[in-house]
Amino acid sequence: MIKVGIVGGTGYTGVELLRLLAQHPQVELCSITSRGDAGVSVATMFPTLRGRVGLSFVDPKAADLQACDVVFFATPNGIAMDQARTLLKAGVRVIDLAADFRIKDHLEWEKWYGMRHAAPELITEAVYGLPEANRELIKEARLVANPGCYPTAVQLGFLPLVESGLVDTDRLIADAKSGVSGAGRKAEVHTLFSETSDSFKAYGVSGHRHLPEIRQGLSIAAGKAVGLTFVPHLVPMIRGIHATLYARVTREADFQALYEERYKTEPFVDVLPFASHPDTRSVRAGNMCRIALHRPQAGDTLVVLAVIDNLVKGAAGQAVQNMNIMFGFNECAGLTQIPVLP
């Protein structure tokens, strides 16, 4: 049993962390903070947790996070970078579900996130927490930058291709679609039910913060800078990301075998039979990423479909997976829930 703390538990990644950690056999939930809701019992705010989580939110200043073995930051961007140093010094390991430590080039980060980075030296130390790419580094990490939701789906979908050098990496296209929970639990007009239901749109086409994160990951995998057009869309559903990826084949290979081989030992990547169509509900509330390949009209364009639950494999589930790796637990501990269908 390890002691776990959560900073900022009132958003969707926070409550999802609570759902997963409350069912984790080796975790003792010790502290969960909230500036705005200190004193409120967690189960009052989230009745799903009645009888399962007895904690109340505590003010960040009053929380004894240093007594934890690991602290998750489920906060807006810019919080973890202020607080991680102190925790790390106290021997606490940190997993940041926000973006503070994802981009290695801190000037690039500052450009996209519009603030000064408070701890550039920690960016260097931080391990990018995509287990399928960085498992060995995660084991030893003190500080893990948990990937974004789009980046998880797009990277897992493209990785075998860009690692293998079989496609034109100058013009990758990622047409990605996300459920509305990806926008968080903030009070905003544009994510109201009446604004998003029964409608569909693209957003951030000219530039989205997940673009540099994806480009960084794929460039590392390719061994050179990749070119990527990334177009996110908003789907009238709560959870789920569907990435539709396009790449031009430059050298032929058995792509289905390539993917199956690449992911054969991965517990949370499921390569479907060739020409399948995974739906996002096939991973709803589960930590799985399902991938399928297509070769329309046998042309030179390869189409990859990748689905995840943005709150699980795209956030809280992957964070727990990272925690499992960091503490030497079974990587699947607490993550074996079967997705919910229908």
Place this chain on the structure above:
Amino acid sequence: MIKVGIVGGTGYTGVELLRLLAQHPQVELCSITSRGDAGVSVATMFPTLRGRVGLSFVDPKAADLQACDVVFFATPNGIAMDQARTLLKAGVRVIDLAADFRIKDHLEWEKWYGMRHAAPELITEAVYGLPEANRELIKEARLVANPGCYPTAVQLGFLPLVESGLVDTDRLIADAKSGVSGAGRKAEVHTLFSETSDSFKAYGVSGHRHLPEIRQGLSIAAGKAVGLTFVPHLVPMIRGIHATLYARVTREADFQALYEERYKTEPFVDVLPFASHPDTRSVRAGNMCRIALHRPQAGDTLVVLAVIDNLVKGAAGQAVQNMNIMFGFNECAGLTQIPVLP
């Protein structure tokens, strides 16, 4: 470990049974039948079960159900009454998720279900599987009639009142709302997405099959015939039942205390603080029923709100709960998943 079979596993109660049983620590899934889809692997039809359920659907004739300890019928009405006798003779216990054995008056049953009953003598033996009312009988039952979804929510909401004789039982009103999955996975126009989304309606106001079932249960609890107006509605959501119940108080009492006392040892009934508003998502994918009481304007009308997930506490979850009781397992075994929010 017990051996479990499922007859008719391609509907929503079937796949929900599979989700729950595949995660149950004391169950070995042995056989699942389907006339139309024999030979198809379960995980091909329901990709959520990939890597978790290795079975294929088998033709009912080829299935060795008699080797099972218990068989669930997740079939349309009228199937279990034909097949239960043989299984019971072979020493197999049976849990019917359809309506075949729910109504004790078989003429009443035949009127509402429009067919001749094939095994009236089994109706007599069958135990109505509402654990909160019949736990002791369920323990010994060979044949359990698993309650309908509306009847579960409405009975759990009304039980303390009618048992106590504190309200006018001649004019109970149950205004109930269900998600679309309650209509099953049949190809029908009226449950198409484009017919049900972004709309709301009542149906079956003049008479719904769940009316006699609810009336029977409440009459037993009241010790006399009750009068009930039952109006079901269709909500554009997948899962969930919300029952809004109205009763006229004839004798004052501390109703909140009455409910808390009545359900204090029940693992799957959660009485919320007075004047709460449970939403159906607070039980989504979980086996819980949450109940709240209101007394608008301190008048003589008591309003009870009760929510369940129609596929879990309203079907498959309650069936597993009954199985746990029948076989002496921990009643919560395999049913501890925290509901999924958002």
Place this chain on the structure above:
Amino acid sequence: MIKVGIVGGTGYTGVELLRLLAQHPQVELCSITSRGDAGVSVATMFPTLRGRVGLSFVDPKAADLQACDVVFFATPNGIAMDQARTLLKAGVRVIDLAADFRIKDHLEWEKWYGMRHAAPELITEAVYGLPEANRELIKEARLVANPGCYPTAVQLGFLPLVESGLVDTDRLIADAKSGVSGAGRKAEVHTLFSETSDSFKAYGVSGHRHLPEIRQGLSIAAGKAVGLTFVPHLVPMIRGIHATLYARVTREADFQALYEERYKTEPFVDVLPFASHPDTRSVRAGNMCRIALHRPQAGDTLVVLAVIDNLVKGAAGQAVQNMNIMFGFNECAGLTQIPVLP
């Protein structure tokens, strides 16, 4: 052609007014105000109006509303009561879509709305704009209090019964369900897509602001105080109200004929064949109220189903209907759009 102004046009009733008025043959849209969005073109905020509405939002102070023949207030509660007096003095007629002038007892109003009323004398003058009850008064009115959405559906559903004295008016029950647009276009957590989609709940059971408004209208119709239990619910759909009404019959009559007779000349009330089930989409984007009667099990409880589009007959459409009556136009002018299905 009359000159029309709108105060507060950035909410859902505002944009719906714009949709209807822009298609009205006798209306010239002159001015639309917004404090927060002055200077923004209407069609930029609401692209549906591109090419149809050329106005920009103007600051309330800069708006020449006194040059209008009629001004609609599509504002939060408490705005119209401050501004109506000046407009009326200038000879401008006023239709308030908020609640400022709906409740005749201003102390009652102040209790429910939590503020001091700024113009109690105007409450006396104001005509409650339910054309089916007050058409003659509306013709001459300078100031119309446009009814709330729930009150429109519930009153139209109950009116024939309470007017006729055929039911017990001490214990009327209105179990009402609304789409999320009824909560407006404010940035709030509880109406986010991820909070309301795929879920259902009651709210305000202990007391909702529409209760006194409905009670007032029904009491006038009954000629005595009525008793009403009103339970509103939130449906995961954008538009629509479904009122399920329960009344105990105290004197027998041909209720279907009663309703057909009562509404036979009403252009916007449609009495369906006995035992029909209107869905809210049957009135989506139209100004119609559809009503159906049921008599379950031929008992003494009458069930009335009434549906409207909360933004049309429940707000902007009814306001335009009132304007038509006030200015002697064809009552249906600008309101003949066929509802949108699917």
Place this chain on the structure above:
Amino acid sequence: MIKVGIVGGTGYTGVELLRLLAQHPQVELCSITSRGDAGVSVATMFPTLRGRVGLSFVDPKAADLQACDVVFFATPNGIAMDQARTLLKAGVRVIDLAADFRIKDHLEWEKWYGMRHAAPELITEAVYGLPEANRELIKEARLVANPGCYPTAVQLGFLPLVESGLVDTDRLIADAKSGVSGAGRKAEVHTLFSETSDSFKAYGVSGHRHLPEIRQGLSIAAGKAVGLTFVPHLVPMIRGIHATLYARVTREADFQALYEERYKTEPFVDVLPFASHPDTRSVRAGNMCRIALHRPQAGDTLVVLAVIDNLVKGAAGQAVQNMNIMFGFNECAGLTQIPVLP
């Protein structure tokens, strides 16, 4: 006034035709056929039309379609090709909303649609009814092949580019998303609410019937064969198509000006300001196509976003637009409804 008949009016394109034609100032609806529902009044099946359409469905054999000036086929594929010849001989003009006459190469058609074509000579005569490409031909046409929904959105989005020769037409990509009503009103499991709600998926990636139709239209516009990867997706919404189009720029130009110029006189194509994000609801229930251009990171990939309502500009509305052109009416007659938001 012209006399209009509809063959097959019980599907979504049929009821949408009825909505539009019942509000058209120059149309007399004379006859509407249905094999399965002959005798049923239209307003009973579609209550939105109560008081607006007095017709009943008639058996195709009993319908006097030859007395009409124009007949719409809102039927499954393969019906119009059997019946058009007789009507044309009788001097009736025909608009087919199905696919029978869309593909000029009848062998290609037979391959994709899996049946023998019954009237190849009419394919030659038929005019492809995309007004923005073929307005002059439509004026004189006896037989119009109304375009498919995806093809309308994708062609309108790509036309200026492929006509101008400024992009690489060997590798166009159309990532398209459709609401569920595009699948029609047939009873099928895969379009049930519980199968499609709160989920998202691609389908037909390996080959979809709209691919050859789009390719044909774009190839004509380009003056040479184009290469296209077309990936359709299913969105949990009722109406709407969103096409996200990718093309590699081979020659620089002012693309925004190109689009504005190309469509400046088109009443139903609206080019938004550069870098806009049209949502599908901005055209809900209207006949408009809205288009926006993006140039992510100023690279050589141009992204075009195009939205339509699949049942209006993608089906019934475009059919009425074609009728207006054929009969010399104002092209916008009956099509001026402002889209419904929210």
